[in-house]
Amino acid sequence: MWQRIGKEIRTMPWGVWALAALMVFGLSVALYRLYAGLAVTTNLNDGYPWGLWIGFDLFMVAFSGGAFTLAAIVYVFQMHEFHPAVRPTVLTGLVGYGSVLVILVMDLGRWDRFYHFILFPNINSALFEVSWCILLYTLVLISEFSPVVCQKFGWEQLGCFMKKIALPLVIVGVTLSTLHQSSLGSLFVVMSERLHPLWYTPFIPVMFFVSSVAAGLAMVIGGATVSRWVFKRTLPRNLVAELGWFLPWVLGFYLILKVGELLAAGELGLLAANDFYSTLFLAELAIGVVAPLILFSFAAMRRNRNWALFGAVLVLIGIFINRFSVTWWALKPIEGYFYFPSWQEIAIQVGVLSGAVLVYTLVGRYLPLFEGTVDVERAVRISKGAPAAQPAGD
């Protein structure tokens, strides 16, 4: 047993060691942050009380939106051909939410009281709703992923039970996701005096929700190609193409929402201001919405793995710009205050993300994560016209 563990550790690829080193360094800085307080370790201030960490939390939650989007496609709409993508996507969601929870605790002034949101509810608070939904949804993700662990360790009864309750779990999970993906946007509804009017709207929760669906789809599409490089396992190309087919619709709807809101609020003129804010807003729409919308409209592009990856990355860059705009760049400046993250903030963020990737990699090495996906050679054969994926048993 110990010999085997020793051998596994010796044969670990260098990338795993690099991730582990970044994680250990980041977590050391994190411990120091908990001990020393926010003034010593961050550049946050009274003008910018939230910074890099909250921006990344918003981005990671949208990125992890693939888990609920795919769960709805496979279990509710019963498009079972997408089943092979479920396990990798749920795991991505799980490590994504895990990283968000760690960073949220880092951000709290009284991190020792993180459980207070359970004891002292304020139903008017968007952050209260977000906290509850993220907690519950993380539990749902753990349950959705549990059959994989049960299969590995031979706990058949528990595994069967979890598979039986999969549908109610998915329905609860998708509902919780709808709530907190949107209420992360609701956070900004109260910030009418601080957020630039190009971004501010009472409908921002709807925009957050729609864009999280796009981010989630992009995550699954991009992930298929990345796991082809890293794990030599991937989804059949026609499945990636079919997922890509959804994107122009979602992005198109998002574009209509964004432009329609400006039109309805009579703020379209702000786009012609040609200042920092209008450039930022247009950059998000051009890079993250219009470009991938056009790209994924062509069947040939959807079927080409490299183009699909490129398009998915564009969507994710757009979401990144959007989430960092509302938490940082598009806030009206306050005289005397400036924010740029400190090296400690960046180190902790990089450390936590490295930890998330590390967990994913190790689970991918040792647990039956890619059941129903195809190895790369088979993927090549299939894409040349052989039959599509076999449906997985669960």
Next chain:
Amino acid sequence: MTNHAMLIDLTQCVGCHFCEAACQANKGLPADTQLVTLRFNEFTGEADAFSQEMGRKQCMHCVKPACASACTVGALRKTADGPVVYDAARCIGCRYCMYACPFQVPAFQWDRTLGLINKCDMCADRLAAGEQPACAAACPTGAILFGERDALLEEARQRIMKAPDRYVHYIYGEREAGGTSVLYLSDTPFAELGFPEVGYESPAHANEEVMHATPTVAAGMMLALTGIYWTVKRRNELMHRHPIDFEVEEAEHVAENR
């Protein structure tokens, strides 16, 4: 219960900073922490009158406070007798109130290991004992008037009417963010004194309208998802095929046609 408020007549303020000192002494605050800050505006630069140059910042004690609406754990609360109070024993230090506040009032104890929020509570403990807030009691010129909100608004209107040349014809706080319990009179436009320009509706309104839609969204989503599941399942059954086989064949069909 009286709806307590404060009317601060900046034309009577001589900039002595007694209010700041009294506040710090009463709350036992460290030297670098202030809940009330006078702001000296050099740019107005008329040397003959200090009063023209003073801005002031403290919690406005909104009638419908956005911070209380936003607070994750309900640590901020508007009391029936006027003050917006803060329960430090609940606060988790998430700092959402700092973004919610349209006047950028709440400040964070950045240098503490376990940081909390600093915010004026209109000396709620003194109010309960029948006294006026420490700053109002300390003001040597009577620039800080403590009393009932409607009466103070009436007093403010009277002052403007009696000396229309002396005041800008505006009561800051009468309507800002849905009205506040701290009201200001000035002889200099408020924007020049560093008072933020704030809309007349409390940000809490939009927030609560959106948040109260939550149960509807949750119930609607659950119903819709269940409905879609049954509809798709029934459709597949009507095709007299095992749903998985059907989907696979369809997928193959799609693949062949590409």
